[in-house]
Amino acid sequence: MRAYVQQGSQEDFNFLSLDQTAHWFWERGYEVIRFDYPELGAGVLDRGLRQFSEETIVAGGVGTIREALQRAGRPLPENLDLPQCLDNWIGRRFWTSTLDEIRSLVEANAGLLPVHVKPLRHHKKFKGRVIAEFRDLIPTADIDGEMPVLVQEVVRFASEWRASVFRGRIVHVGNYAGDPLLFPDANRMQGALKAFVSPPVACAMDWGVTEAGETLLVEVNDAFALGAYGIRGSIYTAMIEARWRQLMGLADNGVGEWLSM
Structure with missing residues (x-):
């Protein structure tokens, strides 16, 4: 099995994460090949993606994986974000809009502000x-106002955690912001997982604990380009591999099934 792992520059925020990922695939006995993003665009990985897909895994940033899927002729997955089936665990209003509508809210100094805004599809x-x-909009000044965005009411979290989900189970929970002693409600996390309709084989459910002690879903992230957040390397790379194969339309090779033994 061959794992192509993106080679980041030392200035990239995910530089160490990519190096760790390469090492963990190597520990599992995979042939590891590092590549730069321009090489992907130049077609260096095309042969592996198209002719040897059963033996090929690609690991990297969100944009890199989306580009690799397109070069392999595969459809891009929808962003998970805040699934409607998990409304009961979100605990705040959220809706879709456009950048122009958000700009209009700011110009009118509307009572809905502040709101949290992120791209609905193009996270980059x-x-x-x-x-x-107004100054909060400056980083978006050169972006088309018709771009769809996900808008949420602002909630202040005292602590935030990533629950890594693999093959229907929570396999790791790690703190990534706030108070590391303020743990989310395990029953809430398990309840949301049971209610999650058609989840991918691997993903992350991020949870926040409010100052009042309420556990709310922050967002759901796809496993094809996740940060590790303290999870064991063997599990982390198995999640990447399983989700990559799913996105490529390949048969499930059972990687990581040992976790349920």
């Missing part, structure tokens, strides 16, 4: 942010 366009006044 700008990082999700709280919009309360």
